[in-house]
Amino acid sequence: MNSDEIRALTLIDVADALREGRLTSMEVTRAAIDHAEATADALKTFVTFMPEAALERAADADAARARGEIWGPLHGVPVAFKDNLDTAGIPTECASPVLKGRVPTENAHVVDQVLNAGAVSLGKLNMHEFASGGTSINHYTGSPRNPWAPDHITGGSSGGSSTAIVAGIAYATLGTDAGGSVRIPAALCGHVGLKQTHGPVSNRGSVFNTWSGDHVGPHTKTVADAELMLKVMAHHDPLDSTSVEHALGSMPLMPDLAGVRVGVPETFFFDDVDTEVEAAVRETIAKMKAAGATIVPFTLATMDIMMAARMLTGSDGYLYHAKLLEERGDLYADQNLRYRLLASQYLRGKDYARAIRARRLVVSEFVSLFDSIDVIAAPTTPTAAYPIAATEITVAGKSIDLTQPTSTGLLARNTSPANYTGHPSVSIPVGRTTKGLPIGFMLTGAHFDDMRLLGIARVVEQLVDYREVAPWFAAATPALAAS
């Protein structure tokens, strides 16, 4: 198997090959490192790249296997972590000059879970500064690039986490998702991104932009890979007050969608969606129906409340930044982030309290909705990736000025409700635009029904031709081959 073939393997396949001795971790890790180095300038995937440490760990993994030791389900598999997840002794700077030189002394709880499962870390991944936006445009680190079109955004905030997957550098990466930051880049780059139910995966050691709805989630090539990562990541953490001890079980292997009730929103999620995106999503819903699903149209009355209240509850990120803003506010690469955080100081306590109370209304409506449906189907984002240099784009015939503060929520509009309510939500690629850019399809399930959600997503995945929609099927994307 040559290095291109090795890199095109899924997480499940490479883990099996390593466990069975058909590949060595040194072979797999070397292939990953070589490609990461070859594409470093074109993709800007990493902010801290650690090839020597990775090769050392790979050698240890191979030696362990030779002794009959298997560390865990990720034994010898190259992975990487978003730069806002603490890694002991390794810079964790949230891709911001504000945190330059910050080196944690402990791993994030979830990083420990992945490493204890035997993974080989390649390093820390590029991202939107402080995970505070949906594009990953970063004037400090240099924006990570969409492998389908390197002059286009990856989406964010976990842009490097997606680049590493679709370019075939890592087999799984961790991102964080406070408003869609795993699912948005997964949609725009063409792979699977999961935000599980709030609680089963610890948030301790993740540098939050906001405490309201942040999650650490996996970026993978396939739904089955996402299930494996979720099983590895989900461990109760008594030191995280939001951690929930809950056995998620395993993904059901469903032959079709008979008996599955698919909720299709009549408002909000399909409002102002790009024509090609909407067509691909509705075509996928039709395929679900043909596979036996029952389509259930629905409306939600609380979405306006959600959008307003979420903006207010998100202001709690100021608490983390208060001292940084005072001491080195000028250093924020994105000064609009600084201004947004400073504005949070003026939010009145009673308005914040009202937003917390409004949250219950929204959550209750979502929970009740899942009495009559199993999943919500919707576009992950209203549009596909757009050029990094764009200052204005047109979506569904409407011009959007990307320089205005109101534009920051564009890509997160459909993903953020699940952060606000804590429901599990996954994005899978289902098509490409005429420009060849991936289109994401989002399924959202009931609380703690993550495995059934993944089971349904896996069936949908099989209804879609990944050779057409997922760049990782090719050893190198056309755009990269030409660069």
Added chain:
Amino acid sequence: MLTLEEFKQLDALTIGRAYPDDLMEKILPFYNLLRESSEKLRTLDLADSPPALVYRAGSVK
């Protein structure tokens, strides 16, 4: 929505940061977004809605 002068008055009456005008001007659009969202929520009757921060299995209905 507040003007710059009104925003400066609000600052003086509340947290008193007294940032330079050019910085206040940059913060203002973001404050106005928060203010707009706050006003939307003020129209709701939330007396019977307890706060919800963390969602645990079976605790949200």
